[in-house]
Amino acid sequence: xxxxxxxxxxxxxxxxxxxxxxxxxxxxxxxxxxxxxxxxxxxxxxxxxxxxxxxxxxxxxxxxxxxxxxxxxxxxxxxxxxxxxxxxxxxxxxxxxxxxxxxxxxxxxxxxxxxxxxxxxxxxxxxxxxxxxxxxxxxxxxxxxxxxxxxxxxxxxxxxxxxxxxxxxxxxxxxxxxxxxxxxxxxxxxxxxxxxxxxxxxxxxxxxxxxxxxxxxxxxxxxxxxxxxxxxxxxxxxxxxxxxxxxxxxxxxxxxxxxxxxxxxxxxxxxxxxxxxxxxxxxxxxxxxxx
Numbered sequence: 001x002x003x004x005x006x007x008x009x010x011x012x013x014x015x016x017x018x019x020x021x022x023x024x025x026x027x028x029x030x031x032x033x034x035x036x037x038x039x040x041x042x043x044x045x046x047x048x049x050x051x052x053x054x055x056x057x058x059x060x061x062x063x064x065x066x067x068x069x070x071x072x073x074x075x076x077x078x079x080x081x082x083x084x085x086x087x088x089x090x091x092x093x094x095x096x097x098x099x100x101x102x103x104x105x106x107x108x109x110x111x112x113x114x115x116x117x118x119x120x121x122x123x124x125x126x127x128x129x130x131x132x133x134x135x136x137x138x139x140x141x142x143x144x145x146x147x148x149x150x151x152x153x154x155x156x157x158x159x160x161x162x163x164x165x166x167x168x169x170x171x172x173x174x175x176x177x178x179x180x181x182x183x184x185x186x187x188x189x190x191x192x193x194x195x196x197x198x199x200x201x202x203x204x205x206x207x208x209x210x211x212x213x214x215x216x217x218x219x220x221x222x223x224x225x226x227x228x229x230x231x232x233x234x235x236x237x238x239x240x241x242x243x244x245x246x247x248x249x250x251x252x253x254x255x256x257x258x259x260x261x262x263x264x265x266x267x268x269x270x271x272x273x274x275x276x277x278x279x280x281x282x283x284x285x286x287x288x289x290x291x
Contacts, residue, residue: 001035001259002031002035002256004025004028004033004035004036004254004255005028005212005234005245005254005255005256005257006021006024006028006037006038006042007039007212007215007253007254008020008252009252010045010214010216011045012045014043021042021043022069022070024254025073025079025081026073027254028256029077031256033256034079034103035081035140035142035145036080037212038082038084039173039174039175039213040096040149040173040174040213041086042084042214043058043086044086045218046175046218047127048122048124048126048127049121049123049218049221049222049225050221051126052221056088059086059088060085060087061089062099062107064088066085067083067085067099067107071101071105074101074102074103074104075103078103078104079103080101080142081100082098082173083098083099083100084096084097084098084099084149085097085098087112093129094128094129095113096116096124096131097110097113097131097149098110098111098113098147098148098149098173100138100145102141103141104141108138109136109138109139110133111133111138111148111149112130112132112133113130113148113151114130116129117151120179121225121227121228135161136162137166137168143168145168145169146162146165146207148170148172149172149173149174150172150173150174150175150176153211154197156197156204159204159205160204160205162205163274164274168261168264169261170201170205171209171210172210173212174211174212174213174214174234176214176230177214177228178190178228178229178231179226179228179229180226180227181226187231191231191249194233195235198211198235199241202240203239203240203241206264206267206271206273206274207264208236208259208260209236211234211235213233214232215232216230217229217230218230232247232249232253233247233249234253234255235247236257236259238260239263239264239268240271
């Protein structure tokens with residue numbers, strides 16, 4: 001399957017961002033992409049750098065304006081699109097939600113971000129209620145997509161649950177970057193850890209991983225921090241963790257990558273991790289900590 005990755009910078013102009021996204025999705029489709037993955041919260045700037053109640057105005061219902069617009073695009077291009085939206089579920093109840101649009105234009109399913117960070121410049125707990133849909137792959141015309149979102153990518157349990165539920169590949173729309181006061185060594189450690197843990201999910205589960213991250217500098221509206229330089233580096237890893245594609249840190253790019261949808265079975269036959277799991281001793285994983 002050919003997978004399109006759209007790594008782009010965003011502005012404060014939501015309409016301009018959406019139009020740019022649509023052009024980029026179209027470009028990927030023209031290059032043969034059957035599945036196109038967009039970055040986290042792609043319609044706007046990353047508003048979670050501050051706690052500002054006016055930002056809730058960015059939220060929308062699902063179905064809603066974005067799903068309607070991208071559904072029409074998916075249908076016209078006959079591609080599957082993975083969106084990342086600020087969902088307004090009810091008044092005062094919001095989620096960070098990935099939505100999968102199937103190639104016929106219908107909503108194949110959605111996933112609400114389960115792990116919500118709360119760090120300087122990433123004040124997501126102010127905006128998002130933790131997801132309640134669990135870890136279930138979304139069935140589409142191109143396969144079962146194990147879609148999660150950003151902070152979820154650090155948790156091997158989440159990836160494993162998607163794999164056990166029959167995911168054909170793991171997908172992570174992402175918004176992560178550096179704060180300018182971080183040293184070069186610290187920046188390198190953060191980036192390497194981020195890529196390593198996700199490549200580990202590919203290895204441990206024998207599945208391809210597709211990660212699409214934001215790119216570009218976004219200032220902190222409050223001026224408390226020096227803003228975030230989103231580090232790009234979107235990538236695709238195969239089921240042994242091998243890099244099939246690695247996008248740059250310093251530019252926008254649309255990339256179409258061919259991913260084998262049959263190789264996972266070959267890899268799992270030689271590395272049968274699922275077979276050898278000692279599940280009868282794993283019950284304590286459901287505890288917060290072993291005292």
